[in-house]
Amino acid sequence: MLVQPIEWLSNKVRMLDQTRLPQEEVYLETGDYQEIASAIRELKIRGAPAIGVAGGYAIALGALAIESSSKDDFLEKFRQVSRTIAGTRPTARNLFQAVERMDRVAEAGREVEETKKGLVEEAVKIHSEEAEATGKLSRFGAELIKDGFTILTHCNAGPLATTGYGTALGVIIQAGEQGKKIKVFADETRPLLQGARLTTWELMKAGIPVTLMTDSMAGYFLSRGEIDCVIVGADRIAANGDTANKIGTYSLAVLAKENNVPFYVAAPTTTIDASLETGAEIPIEQRKGEEVTHMMGVRMTSDCEVANPAFDVTPHRYITAIITEGGIIRQPYGEGIRNLFGK
Numbered sequence: 001m002l003v004q005p006i007e008w009l010s011n012k013v014r015m016l017d018q019t020r021l022p023q024e025e026v027y028l029e030t031g032d033y034q035e036i037a038s039a040i041r042e043l044k045i046r047g048a049p050a051i052g053v054a055g056g057y058a059i060a061l062g063a064l065a066i067e068s069s070s071k072d073d074f075l076e077k078f079r080q081v082s083r084t085i086a087g088t089r090p091t092a093r094n095l096f097q098a099v100e101r102m103d104r105v106a107e108a109g110r111e112v113e114e115t116k117k118g119l120v121e122e123a124v125k126i127h128s129e130e131a132e133a134t135g136k137l138s139r140f141g142a143e144l145i146k147d148g149f150t151i152l153t154h155c156n157a158g159p160l161a162t163t164g165y166g167t168a169l170g171v172i173i174q175a176g177e178q179g180k181k182i183k184v185f186a187d188e189t190r191p192l193l194q195g196a197r198l199t200t201w202e203l204m205k206a207g208i209p210v211t212l213m214t215d216s217m218a219g220y221f222l223s224r225g226e227i228d229c230v231i232v233g234a235d236r237i238a239a240n241g242d243t244a245n246k247i248g249t250y251s252l253a254v255l256a257k258e259n260n261v262p263f264y265v266a267a268p269t270t271t272i273d274a275s276l277e278t279g280a281e282i283p284i285e286q287r288k289g290e291e292v293t294h295m296m297g298v299r300m301t302s303d304c305e306v307a308n309p310a311f312d313v314t315p316h317r318y319i320t321a322i323i324t325e326g327g328i329i330r331q332p333y334g335e336g337i338r339n340l341f342g343k
């Protein structure tokens with residue numbers, strides 16, 4: 001049974017608070033879109049596809065709460081809700097994909113009650129499509145994993161991050177379900193430890209052997225020939241294949257190339273932003289310094305200047321293949337991505 005990070009409970013959502021894992025499994029229930037917006041900002045719900053799903057539900061809840069029978073007044077208030085959700089986190093493409101879909105439903109010119117009904121249906125559809133896409137891409141990606149492989153992954157790209165099978169972890173879990181004997185090295189993923197807290201938890205639940213290491217140990221294991229491939233998820237992929245993912249992904253990709261280890265990106269097509277020519281245009285979220293200076297609320301450092309970009313961009317030349325629900329694409333990515341959307 002895959003863990004469900006978010007569920008729709010007719011006019012409310014139930015979310016697993018990922019900041020409390022793995023110590024406690026605490027669920028939050030709310031019908032207030034502002035609370036979901038805060039949960040997205042605070043990473044209670046996180047991971048590109050899961051953020052998109054949460055964003056869709058938040059907009060639906062915000063719309064349901066608008067008390068107005070005038071279309072113009074409803075739309076004015078709806079736009080405020082939609083802008084709030086779009087302003088929660090800047091990097092994951094899936095969030096904006098979901099917001100744009102919800103906006104199109106709201107602006108379709110129907111009466112208020114009908115529009116509200118349509119928005120709920122659209123949010124539920126966004127959820128089921130994201131979940132389905134990760135199932136499909138996991139099956140494609142599992143073909144790249146051979147029996148006996150040791151795989152390195154970064155951050156958390158499993159069911160918690162996607163509401164479905166997972167992207168990078170989906171591929172790994174699927175290969176395990178096919179009976180392949182595989183092992184995983186999980187980077188702890190500083191500063192918020194998504195790898196240490198969430199990836200190890202999910203892989204242990206799935207019965208896949210996992211070894212935790214700090215981010216800086218990756219070069220050691222890669223250079224010793226102990227890793228057969230690296231698989232990561234993505235937050236946004238530009239039209240040329242450049243990929244934004246959790247900070248530290250770029251370093252891993254360079255190390256993988258230096259050591260002739262394949263480097264795979266797994267993501268649904270909702271993560272691809274074909275409107276951006278290259279990764280240089282991807283907005284990178286800068287988060288507060290306390291995430292670096294503090295651990296579990298305790299200051300670990302002097303009161304120094306802190307940098308905290310949440311993502312980096314891996315240039316497409318370091319990426320061996322991109323695994324999507326439409327199939328596996330390889331260089332040149334521009335052509336592969338165009339074909340994917342042409343399908």
Ligand code: MRU
Nearest residue numbers: 046047048155157161233234246
């Ligand atoms: O800041 P987060 O925890 O939302 O970052 C998540 C990641 O970078 C994941 O690797 C990415 O969203 C891919 S998950 C399917």
